Amino acid sequence: MSNSTTKIPALGLGTFRLQDQQAFDAVANGIDLGYRHIDTAQIYKNEADVGRAIAASKVSPNELFVTTKVWTDSFAEGKLIPSLKESLHKLQLERVNLTLIHWPSPNDEIPVAVYLEQLLEAKKQGLTELIGISNFTIKKTQEAIAAISAEHIATNQIEIHPFLQNRKLVEFLQQQGIHITAYMPLAYGKVIQEPVIQKIAATHNATAAQIALAWSLQQGFAVIPSSTKRENLQSNLAAEKIILSDAEMSAIAGLDSGERIANPGFAPTWD
Template sequence: MYGNESDVGAAIAESDLSRKDIFLTTKVWYDRLEPQALKASVDESLAKLGTDYLDLLLIHWPSPDDAVPMADYLGALRDVRQAGKARHIGVSNFTIAQVDQAVELLGADALLTNQVEVHPFLQNHKVVEHCQRLGLTVTGYMPLAVGKVMKDDTLKRIADDHGATPAQIALAWVVSRGIVAIPSSTKAKNLQGNIEALRIELSQAERDAIAALDRGERIADPDFAPNWDA
């Protein structure tokens, strides 16, 4: 879907890094969830990435309107892991009910993560806390709300107090909730700044101020999305 697997594979091949020092994740798009199509999608991804295994393989979106039964595509996902083509498997954009169904199908320890949208303006408490109670790692995508955090007065004030940027404060807040943040950037300077955000410790008052920013502003909401938890 992102169209970058070949470029990532080329970059890995040109680097001096050992494969074991890279955590490589890819996803299966929702139109390839039929078991054979899913497995073919994985093989295509492996070929483009120039590797024989993934560290994490995710279902990008649950099947719209359950067109493909979850038991079918999660069963295929499990087969891929058992074949040694993925060290870990997980899901993305699953609601509480869908997470529960997935756990019932595969077992509590089978899935590594549920990747969902999380940022100060969409804090997604219900699904985040439900996954954490089940022992699932929550991965938060769009933690910077496509740059909107840079314009927020509360985040700017807290950033000034820490000698940081609003983006770093947003990332520090996401991480403080026990969520793995996955910001994206094409600039080396910003990538380094994202790493430095891990050193920021927010006070309870600062976390409370950020918690008050929640307005349910969902950015990734395509017409095939599930019925989100309110």
């Protein structure tokens, strides 16, 4: 694929809401257990902790796939590249593998082309291997494609879990050849309590979390669950080995209720 989506490891380690030593420990444990895809963001305020964990690891940074996301306060002309360089300094890396625009500019204060063209320039400068978007609707993705073309958009990172399946947006992205990264794939643990998923988990001698992750992976999405517990981090890795039947996939598909967790006041108008 021209947008190099095959380079994004399918199962990654998310760090949203992890701070200080907690963030360091989660990343250190994750790398030790075999995670090679680490996801952070400027607004998480943990890039330095993630960077410390990477530096302390016995695994070379060249073997890792590190994603960060540029926050909305760095979208204005001339601000994005310096902000990404600051992220690289915190992460103790010369470049990241993937840089995303975290959210569209609130109230469209800054046009999509202004910040995506800066992000493309950052790629040309070698600060990031791949670039992409996050929380972009169909309309916003169309604007992104118009600005830099779909071939430069490695992924759209969006909220997807059994209770929010985002089907219209997923279908559009797939038509455009844009890879999908699913964040909050466990719906903050709600999937663990879901009887339909529990029943499928029992059939596979698996956990409900593993089943929810396998459901996303089987659709071709990358997933970035987070956990502060080493045993959960290890357990989540096993999701890649689970194959769900068509009936099981359909049963989980039936759980869609449009239940959105990440919905701040500055969010775009959802599809």
